[in-house]
Amino acid sequence: MIYKIKKGHTKKQILSKLNRYVAQWFNKKFKELTPSQKYGLMAIHQGKNVLISSPTGTGKTFTAFLTILSELYNLAEKNKLEDKVYCLYISPLKALSNDIYRNLEEPLKEINKIRNLNVTHAIRTGDTTQSERQKQLKKPPHILITTPESLAIMLSTPKFKENLKNIRWVIIDEIHSLADNKRGVHLSLSLERLQNFIGNFQRIGLSATISPLEEVAKFLIGYDGKKERDCYIVDVRFIKRKSLKVISPVKSLLTTPTELTLKKMYEQIVEDVKKHRTTLIFTNTRSGTERVVYNLKKYLSKDELIEAHHGSLSREIRKGVEKKLKEGKLKVIVSSTSLELGIDIGYIDLVIQISSPKSIARCLQRIGRSGHSLKDTIKGKLYCFDRDDIVECAIIARNAMRNKIDKIRIPRNCLDVLAQHIMGIAIEKKWNIEEAFELIRNSYCYRNLKFEDFISVLDYLSGKHQKFEKRNVYSKIWYDEENKMFGKRGKYARVIYSLNIGTIPSEVAVKVYTRDRKLIGTIEESFLDYLSKGDRFVLGGRVYEFLGSKGLKAVVREAFHEAPTIPSWFSEQLPLSFDIALDVSKFRIEMLKNLKPLKYLMENYNLDKNASLAIYDYFRQEALYLKKLGVEYNKNDLLIESYEDARDIKLIFHFLFGRRVNDVLSRVYAYLGGIENKCNVGIAVTDNGFCLIFPKKSIKTEFIKRLNHKNIEEIIKKAIEKTELMKRYFRHCSTRALMILKNYKGHEIKVRKQQLSASLLLDIAKEIENFPIVEETYREILEDKMDIENAKKILEKIENKELKLKFFSTSIPTPFAHNIVLLGLTDILMLEDKRKILEKFSKQIEKEISS
Structure with a gap:
């Protein structure tokens, strides 16, 4: 109890x-x-x-x-x-x-x-x-x-x-x-x-x-x-006083040149820094951390020491930075996620967050690094230079001040971790399978483990599937089905287990080559997850089209005169939690129905005047434009906007469910839309919705109606089974399950070799019905990386008419669609160019509204 x-x-x-x-x-x-x-x-x-x-x-x-x-x-x-x-x-x-x-x-x-x-x-x-x-x-x-x-x-x-x-x-x-x-x-x-x-x-x-x-x-x-x-x-989570403020550096994010916006932001941050003893600044990416440190150094004196702290820095450098911080020698420390946990970093009296932290719990953990003594006030400032960011931060700040926290999700029945532990207990002694099953089910994470899944892991570990021996995957245990017993196999079992224990996957850079084997550069392995054949991305300032990969080599063709579809920083972005996404959706509907005045926004959402003005203008324009288009937006509506530009047709799904849910839905709709329209469909996914990109021709949209909560799992598995995402996650699961070894008798096996082994083993594993490591790969992608559970709930609500799909067309995308439409272009556009396009859209919409 x-x-x-x-x-x-x-x-x-x-x-x-x-x-x-x-x-x-x-x-x-x-x-x-x-x-x-x-x-x-x-x-x-x-x-x-x-x-x-x-x-x-x-x-x-x-x-x-x-x-x-x-x-x-x-x-x-x-x-x-x-x-x-x-x-x-x-x-x-x-x-x-x-x-x-x-x-x-x-x-x-x-x-x-x-x-x-x-x-x-x-x-x-x-x-x-x-x-x-x-x-x-x-x-x-x-x-x-x-x-x-x-x-x-x-x-x-x-x-x-x-x-x-x-x-x-x-x-x-x-x-x-x-x-x-x-x-x-x-x-x-x-x-x-x-x-x-x-x-x-x-x-x-x-x-x-x-x-x-x-x-x-x-x-x-x-x-x-x-x-x-x-x-x-x-x-006693909420015993300390909190002070939170959401800040926009300028009055208008659309009309102010980006360079000036950033300058104003850094000037305000420096002003904050000078008023406090030590300031901790959080960004959401490692590259963002380096960028902030580089720019702040221009504004600070040599006596005002500033350092970066993130996972890409060596252990020695990080320890040196932590030592300086504890000794009070640093004026500013900038981090991505590495200082979120409770490492003793001495006295911090202000935490600044650049852009949305994406969850209330993360926001409270980050700003909670300030005011280290019990009587101190936790003090945080959230700086934003994007309108969607301001809205997110307003909701996060309001919920944080009201002690409302988004929920975490604990993974269940992970068969790769189970395989690792079964080998671990087999090393200790001979086990009766009922006794071992009872021990495993005592863990909260395996409380609902099915006995047949447990047996399937025993079958795999004991070498029942002999096809794998051709690829040097041998049995790790013996399993006597008749007497219901199992135990360790081989004199090196303990050594293999000890050298390969753990769950954190190894990651390396992926080399990018042209078809004639010219090396272009590298991309992060996690970025490869989002690439499908035909996707375009920027590397070294130029656009390339993805053709495929082998191991950890990606093959591309030059596409210099085409627009990219996926930004290179996409894999670094933290996803917005589902709970906050729903709260943002409620806020949108309330604001569109009844536009709140600036004073109300400032007092109820912890906004400064500039931030409240940005939100007010954003929603005023959206409300008037939808009215002009004859679109009524009610609380049960899910808007789907069709927008055609010079290059392609974009179906914009205004689905505010967070990126994990939208990742599932976008992939499934793109898969079905590609089959129905006999074409490749591009995808751009954000927390606030997603966009399906079709070639310029008449498109059919019947595929949207064919998706339901009963068939989504089968379809998403088909959509991802041949993707880079599937290959990479299968390698991770195979490594945890000791199918692929990271270390053999003290010799480290390179990740590139592990990935090649994984690709070959995946082809064999798919032939075996319900093979546990393939099943676990799908489970991890759909439940941990994505959020199929909430995606199913959304579809069920659509089927029950609790949510209603509402289609409309635009010649200029609605304000809420702007960041989704421009997602792929952010790599070839400088921030200033992006701002100019947003400003251009805004002026076109104002013209439409007033006509």
């Missing part, structure tokens, strides 16, 4: 429960309890599973450790503290592990001095040296700090595994960054394996602002057979 803790405790009550030396140290160090300590410490002391959700700087990490330190010192005083691991702390980041190690050093040193005791702690990650691991084997630390991957390796290391037998507490930090991806799924099975090995232990989850807390709690605790384990939630 899940319970919410509503009763807090006083400092006196808490101190009375602590070891006297720990209590003495704590009382001297801290004047009062933080809310997470007030509500969480007693439950942890009572041995309950606890999930604590609170902002950065509210003491949640020390809440988890305080009772544990107290218990360890109680054992030490009684001479009962053995050289064994009692507490396991799991962090998603090595940098965070290092932080926690340093942060524990102070209390341990000081308390050890008070009573001459010796409670120890150590780190064990991929960076830990062999000599340090040997030391830990001989004399294990009482508190072991590690990562999800290292835990899985420890569980399959017979000697060190014995040191885990006495674990009483497991702390999972930053659980929100694990719960919605396969690293979290992997960890959930590791925890069940640990529970199976040692019996019950106390689980403590620490999270920043996240929703729904009940589901995250279930992910943390799992099941005990048919019974859900108990968990107590400490919900």
Whole structure:
């Protein structure tokens, strides 16, 4: 059962429960309890599973450790503290592990001095040296700090595994960054394996602002057979004051030259920077981070130090930047996503977000890096220079201030992660299949796993499909169907497993060649996902048409005089959450029905005057133009706009469901539209809708009516089965399932070779009915990358007439269509050229309205 803790405790009550030396140290160090300590410490002391959700700087990490330190010192005083691991702390980041190690050093040193005791702690990650691991084997630390991957390796290391037998507490930090991806799924099975090995232990989850807390709690605790384990939630997510402002640098984003808009933005940011001690700036892409640093340096003095921090920088550079930040030497730090998590970065008093953060939770996590002490106000500014961005940020800011958070989605029944863990448990001992199935179903992520899917993974791992042996894929386990038992196969099983553990896929750059083998340059592998034959993109300032790929080589032809269909930065963009997309849609309808005045917008949506003016003008023009066209836009309407220009015909679907849903719908409609019209159909996808691009001829649109919630899954699988997306995700799933090895007996296998192997194996795998790794590839694409679940719900509402498709034609695209229409052109257009086209559209619309 899940319970919410509503009763807090006083400092006196808490101190009375602590070891006297720990209590003495704590009382001297801290004047009062933080809310997470007030509500969480007693439950942890009572041995309950606890999930604590609170902002950065509210003491949640020390809440988890305080009772544990107290218990360890109680054992030490009684001479009962053995050289064994009692507490396991799991962090998603090595940098965070290092932080926690340093942060524990102070209390341990000081308390050890008070009573001459010796409670120890150590780190064990991929960076830990062999000599340090040997030391830990001989004399294990009482508190072991590690990562999800290292835990899985420890569980399959017979000697060190014995040191885990006495674990009483497991702390999972930053659980929100694990719960919605396969690293979290992997960890959930590791925890069940640990529970199976040692019996019950106390689980403590620490999270920043996240929703729904009940589901995250279930992910943390799992099941005990048919019974859900108990968990107590400490919900203090919204205890700190917040200040949020959405800003447009200029009065009119359409009529102000782009260079001037950017100049004004940087001038305003510099003004903000000078008023604060340290400012953290977030962008949504790594290239954006570098661009902001480059431009801000022009405005700051040499004494005002600025640095970039993102995943493409070396570990040494990132650590150096973090050190400068902690020491207060930096005036500004600019990051993409790498500083979102709770690494200790010292004092930040302002967070600036450039463009929409795309989710409320991400917005709160980012701005929550400011005001590090409990009494400080969280302070954030969201700078926008696009009208759709301003609308998004207005909705995000309003919801954030009202403590309304978008929901995360936890992946279920991932068969590739399951395959990896089945090999892991097979290394430990021989298993009865019913016993193993019960262990796996104790994980929340596998609660609804079908027995036949479990057996299909056993069949694959045991080499039932002999076709794969021609491609050097051999059985990893033996499986006796008659006696219902399985176990490890081969003397190198443990080595292969340990060297290939984990879920994070390896990525490399894709080389782009012309048909005559001339190297043009490289593109990101994730960008390849969006390319279909005939798509055009910009590389090195020129347009090329995609012809196909082999391994990690893309083949193109020159298309210098044609317009691109997909922008090269597209794969870097974060998708807007479905919940916010629906809220933006509601806001659109309300504004079109009843245009709100500037003062109302400023007061209710945290907008500055320029931003509110931009929204007002945007919706005024849309409302008047739709009226002129005779289009009535009601809350149940889904508008489909047909627009023809000199090059092609564009069907613009004003479907405000976020890019993950629109990715599914656009691909399916394009597939059906291509068949019906006997042509290639281009796609441009945004969070606010998508565009199907047809050659200039009479097009049929009956295909739109043929799609429904029952046939969408079958059609989307046909639409993606031969795409680069399918090939790449199959490689990722095959690598996790140990079908393709990243490392064989200590020899690293290059990603290019892995991709070639994946392409060959995919052809074989497709011939086998319901092959688990192919099924998992489709599941991951449709459920994790895309959002087929909500796409089905939308189609069902269309079928039930809850939503109504409304078609209309335009000679000038509606304002809401402008960013969708111009999506592909943003690579060949300078920002200023794009602005001029938008301004031209706007003037044409104003002329139409007034005629």
